[in-house]
Amino acid sequence: MNRQRYLVFVLALLVLLIVAMLISLGVGSVHLTPAQVLAALSPEAHGAVGATERTIIWSLRLPRLLLAAIIGAGLAAAGAAFQGLFRNPLADPYVVGASGGAALGATLAITAGLRVTGAGLGPVPLAAFVGALAAVAIVYTIAQVGGMASAITLLLAGAALSTVLSALVTLVMSVQNRDLHEVFAWILGGLSGRSWPHLAAVWLYITGGSLILWLFSRPLDALSMGEETAQTLGLPLSQARGVIVAGATITTAACVAAGGTIGFIGLIAPHVARLFVGANHARLIPVSALLGALLLILADDAARTMMAPLEIPVGVMTALFGGPFFLYLLKTRQRELGGWR
């Protein structure tokens, strides 16, 4: 794909995203056409829509939609970076322990009825955010011990700590079964009831973290050729790895704080993006982010409407639709997806 075709592709994806957003804003218990949505969005009052519609759009659907978009984008960018860093197609944003840490933090906050707030986050999101950062910090520290720090030790330490953390979550849940439903809903991930404060608290971390990852595209390209090759090209390995892990972790922790541990987006969006634009991270990361945003918006539409008025956790939807879609890609585009050696 040459530069011009790439730019056209990105533009097309952006248009698609905007169309999906306009349609999504109209979907729900009160149905609005895209024209009504546009009217409701326009700053001055409009005859076509009433005050109720404006309120629904502005205080309920728009913040939730934007949050879905930014979380989807952040998870996809982090997933793309971790897949490149670990040279592993199974890597996702949670691979070094962020989800386990976040889940334990949130579970403890819910069951203990924590009231601490900070950084614009409520008690549970704050605990999840801190838990995710702490878990990755522990994994990273363990992987450094003995001077044998490599992507593989990081990956293994992440897997081991994740197991321990999820065991602890189960332990807390089995001892303390009063708030089970809330803990479950949080772990599955959902955007129900999220609004402007959530968005305001996390957008900076997610965009900032993702931009760091994008900036580190060339180091990621080099690392995806193998650590030794990256080293002979003069890349300061541990520093580069540290920055990439930090960028991806800040992004992921903020996503998880706002939306719970939404699965699958961070795994499949990069794979789909790679089918279109190849493995070059300078292109892969932005396209993954756009696709991730699109996918999570669509998944949240389904989560809101499929069994209305009941809301399904969006993490269930991403897995329910993302899984079969991914299997379909594996079956039909095996050659491209299997470009990993």
Place this chain on the structure above:
Amino acid sequence: MTTVECSRRLHDLQRDSIANSAAAHDNDCEATLEGQHITCSYNGHAVVQDLCLAVRRREVLGLIGPNGAGKTTVLRAMARLLRPTHGTVLLDGRSMWQMSSRRVAQHLALAPQADPGALPLTVEQAVVLGRAPHRGWFLPLAAKDRLAVERALARTGLLPLRDRPVSQLSGGEQRRVVLARALAQEPDILLLDEPTAYLDLKYQTETLELVRNLAHKDGLTVVITLHDLNQAALCADRLALLADGRLLGVGTPATVLVPDLLAEAYRVPVTVANHPIYNTPMVVPLFSRV
């Protein structure tokens, strides 16, 4: 081996090689890359022991020896990938461990044997990475960098394949991508680990010819590990024969490829004939029983 012994032995070997070398480069004995008493260990087990090896400017130095002799280890130590437990490697007279890896990469490129490029970058995107030591990790390429990439692609015959994902290429084509990336680095010193492995006869020959041209026409210094002794004899100006992590001999192919030394290194009897056209040594192994 003490320091004195080591350097004396090295000195002897070099004197021999110069005396015997018909192709010795006129007064070009200045070392650009020099392993000084390097010992390399994995898990406490020394794979290379107290090895002294000086590479001269603009020569092709072939590293030969049986499997497990330490050829790749020496190359990795010289590429600043593996830190010797004792001794050091000098790049233009300075210990390369006192230089940043980027600084080293501006002068020295390694084309490793197995390049596990896991993700399907295109050929061009993979070769562009060779510019990182010069351009850095964040800026877009400048015209000078583009030119270096084009030249590297052209020299390795990869221009028609530039937009293909590396993962879809044949093993031989992938070897050429690794070489092209190293050339895009525009190094003074090129370290090649088995560049002819997995290549068919045509590409083996082309690669070896390219290596010779890089040294003798473009003025690069090349260190190359090779398994095929006859290729080594044709391609290298000097050979270093390794066995069990020690240097058995250094010198022109004619001085190193002799039955006694080879039998000691490879533990198989050989006879050495003359190449019918180039008059270089041709090594033929002898079966113990026919």
